[in-house]
Amino acid sequence: MGNKQTIFTDEQLDAYQDCTFFTRKEILRLHGRYHELAPHLVPMDYTEEPDVKLPLALIVNMPELKENPFRNRIVESFSEDGLGNLSFNDFVDMFSVLSEMAPRELKAIYAFKIYDFNVDNYICKEDLEKTLNKLTREELTAEEVNLVCEKSIEEADLDGDNKLSFADFENMIARAPDFLSTFHIRI
Amino acid sequence: MAARNINFDMDLHHMEVTMESPVDEDVVHSSFSRLIEEQSGSLDQGHGALELEDLSDERRDHVTYLAAPSWAEHGQQRGQDLEVAMVNDPLIDERWSSATLRVLSSMPSRTIGRSRGAIISQYYNRTMQLCRRRQTRPTIRDFSRSARPSIRGYGVESDCGDGSEEERKKDQLVNNLQKLSISDRVRMLRAMPLSVAEKSDLRKRAYNYKEGRPISSSQMSCCSRLKYYIIIALRQSWYSWLSFLHSLQLWQVPLKRVSGRFGTGVLSYFLFLKILLFFNIFLFLINGFFLVLPQAIHRPPPANLSQKFTGLELLTGGGSFTNTVMFYGHYSHRTLTSGCRHSDNASVPTDQPGCPPRLSFNMPLAYFFTIGVSFFITCIILVYSMSKSFGKSFRINKSQGYLAVKVFSSWDFKVIKRTSVKLQSENICTQLKELLGEVSRREEGQSVLHRLGRALVHGLAWILCLISTGGAALAVYYFSEYMHKDLETRVLETRDLETRDLETGQRLLEQQASLLALPVVVSSLNLLMPGLFNAVGWMEVYDSPSIRTYVAIFRNLLLKVSMLGVLCYHWLGRVAADPGKLLLQCWESFVGQELYRFLLIDFIFTVLGTFFGEFLWRMCSQRVLKRKRMPEFDIARNVLELIYGQTLAWLGVLFSPLLPAVQIVKLLLLFYIKKASLMQNCQAPRRPWRASQMSTVFITLLCFPSFLGAAVSVTYTMWTIRPSQDCGPFRGLSTMFQAGKQWMLELKTANPNLTWLTWIHTTMVENPLFLFISAGIFLMVIYFHTQVVDGQRKVISLLQEQIENLVSIVGEDKKFLITRLQTIHEQRRPPSRKTHRASEESCF
Secondary structure, eight states: OHHHHHHSOHHHHHHHHHHSSOOHHHHHHHHHHHHHHOTTTSOSOOTTOOOOEEOHHHHTTSHHHHTOTTHHHHHHHHSSSSSSOEEHHHHHHHHHHTSTTSOHHHHHHHHHHHHOTTOSSSBOHHHHHHHHHHHHTTOSOHHHHHHHHHHHHHHHOSSSSSSBOHHHHHHHHTTOTTHHHHSOOOO | OOGGGOOOOOOHHHHHHHHHOGGGHHHHHHHHHHHHHHHHHHHHTOOGGGSOGGGGSSSOOSOOOOOOHHHHGGGGGGHHHHHHHHHHOGGGSSOOOHHHHHHHHTSHHHHTTTOHHHHHHHHHHHHHHHHHHHHSOOOHHHHHHHHSTTTSSOOSGGGGOOHHHHHHHHHHHHHHHHHSOHHHHHHHHHHSOSOHHHHHHHHHHHHIIIIIHHHHSTTOOHHHHHHHHHHHHHHHHHHHHHHHHHHTOTTHHHHHHHHHHHHHHHHHHHHHHHHHHHHHHHHHHHHIIIIIHHHHHTOOOOOSOOOOOOSTHHHHOOGGGTTSTTSGGGSOSSEEESSOTTTTSTTSOSOOTTOOOOOEEEHHHHHHHHHHHHHHHHHHHHHHHHHHHHHHHOSOOOSTTHHHHHHHHOOOTTOOOHHHHHHHHHHHHHHHHHHHHHHHHHHHOOOHHHHHHHHHHHHHHHHHHHHHHHHHHHHHHHHHHHHHHHHHHHHHHHHHTOSOHHHHHHHHHHHHHHTTHHHHHHHHHHHHHHHHHHHHHHTOOOSSHHHHHHHHHHHHHHHHHHHHHHHHIIIIIIITTOGGGGTOSOHHHHHHHHHHHHHHHHHHHHHHHHIIIIIIHHHIIIIISOOOOOOBOOHHHHHHHHHHHHHHHHHHTTTOTTHHHHHHHHHHHHHHHHHHHHHHHOBOOSSOOOHHHHHHHHHHHIIIIIIHHHHHHHHHHHHHSOOOSSSSTTTTOSSTTHHHHHHHHHHHHHOGGGHHHHHHHIIIIIOHHHHHHHHHHHHHHHHHHHHHHHHHHHHHHHHHHHHHHHHHHHHHHHHHHHHHHHHHHHHTHHHHHHHHHHHHHHHO
16 A cells, blocks of 8 residues: 555546546556566656656567557557657556457547558558458468458448548447457456 | 638538539538638648648649648658558549648548547537536437547547647536536546546546635635535545455456467356356355355254265265255244344243343245345346347447458457467458358359258258257156156165164165266266267358357257256156155255256266366377367357356255355366366367357356246246245245245234235235236336337438448538539639748748
């Protein structure tokens, strides 16, 4: 009990509790994990909200993300600068969205960001190709990838602009009941 | 700024106006030209981040990069990506002006989740709705908005990043947040796609206005300060309660490891096991507190015939276990009283000197109501969780969009082990290939002969399965009859052999051991038959793997239900109907022991099955066949085994109140054994597994045949079967149900003031009419509910169709508007260009 006062103030913990899907204990555990990544960089005392950011390379090495084919995109999507440097707040944000409790819409927004490789706010064919190659470790032939891309865009594209906007994406995700359980990382 | 308030609103009304009256087009155009004016005007204000890098080159006015403002800053680093994007963007071919592009890039669909302003204004709208909704009933309009909020509400207005505008919006949002209740506010905050820092800023402001300020002002009244502190204390305690609940989460780490290696499908088995564990803990707590504890405190004088403990009792539940709190026969039929040691006997006057005021505890009544209430609560929890999971998993299930869904939602982010990740991507690869094949096959169609042959195979498989299921049920029926007769003769022989002590002991032992035969036969049938079904299913061809899974589940279920049906008949029809034949003093205890045996033997067989089926199979396939493949974890079969065990436990609660405890131990052991075996011997299943739908199916199966069957047979026992006359809480009564009636009569004579209670009891519990009416109402509610859900589904599909039509029209409109925008811009080019250049120069 005494230990937790030194890391965050009560007010901070309340704020985290209200703004994320984590409890105090989990926030402290997350801080522990964050601290573990770079003990010399991350202070134990967060009451003054120090401006510390960890680079992508460190975060991607967490066992939860290490084998994930989308790890770089996940970290980039949650970083303020889009380059993958995460402050502790971004870090909490990331696992909050990926937690079990996060609602479908929130998850969909970030999933869309993750799959939007070229950050043009559309999932176009090129994004899909990248996604597919990551999913299947480039096991599909170019022809098959092409076919899958065309078919999926055809299926999900509602406004006929040959790429998926967020509205298209959300509409499609609404039809996938498993999305909520699979877009989830246990920390 | 008038132009800022133009929304690309999907309002149907709006659309009609723009579509049906081409005369009005000019009006629209003029408004757009105003928009352009504003846009080019706002350029002067020099929003550096907004400037697209290519703008620096004047001759290339046809900018290509369509990034949203906040993302433009780091556009440089993504140079390579952008090159590709430029080539692929179909809008590139036409040379759009920068202003057009600006409008394009601030369109709702491009700003979602990106721009802070857009999000804030969206959530402003949403909180507005919530405030309104709390005052009035939700109208259909509100509902449709909240159902598709993302299309609406992302105004262009706030997107241009004007600081003061955004601040204003933010203030309004904070204002709205304050109006919400705390739980709503927290829910809103959590769901906002903003960063934690921004959210906590919003939160601080929302709390400051409302609660922070009064505390700083000293003239706060004592009462309101008290209220404030109470609110704070309540909130704190609520949070600590929540985190306590979180810390109760069982098996956090093992579950993470399982899901990290095997994915969501296998995880659903363990989650189901956890659910069952909680059900049993609930039953155990209720029974333990209201039945076992009072009875254990008031232990009757120990019976004089002490039996030798041989160890076999642990398996059979007989012998010296018979007369313990474990089984029905041990429970008293009197009113237990605290304080006086010997007041058990009702004839002893209770107001002895030296006795503290007594607490009396009517055991028969407690027994009756504890079992009844625990079943009732279990039923409610089951129905509730079933409806919840139905809502979650069966949304609109359209066959369309399957490939896209597969691509975007099939990756299980939980999986973290390298080999499993590899396996998962292989699986997705094969599934995608299969789907592609299906898509092309769907176009081809099949011949009649092919279909006929397939139907023939299916028919044959079903006949085989049904015959074997029927055969198994018949075998159990005749075997149980045989064992029943066998037991009769043994019992009679033992009675005749009373003289020689040694021999009697031997005989008794044999008799006990023979009781194990029936559970062993049933459990081995349960173990072997699924294998047969699998073999039969192997020759069938199905279009989709999910149908195959459902068919396998249905066949296994049929087997288990028919077995349990036969067993229930055996216990309630044979044993309970004529307990004298077996010289049973207490048939309830006997049935309780039978259920205990079944539960235990089932557990042993499951463990053996795990060992032989998984461990030896792996050894065999690796050592002898030299193959790398490991057996798969059969989720459906394992879950059905769990359901079977739970049905036994529910059936036995009446006869053996501590059976849930046995089930708890069994489930705990099973968790660790299954986990160890899984980690050692198995590989992730190759077939796709729709986890959420499957867990719905399992909960439904747990509710419908399993719980309902157990509840029906328990109620049947309570209502119609005559309880034993020499043991148990209901001795001397014609049915267990009479316990309540008798108590009511006693109450009426003892305390005339409580006649209303008697009246309630006679009308509500005894009168079958009330029961029928309430059951009827319940059924009607369920019926209406399904009708409503059905209607909603239809409305949803209609709406979806409409959306699709609308969106395609809107797409056309969008293109039209953009081209018009472009032409108007072309006309106005010279002046805007100048300001443009000026702004550029001021920037650098």
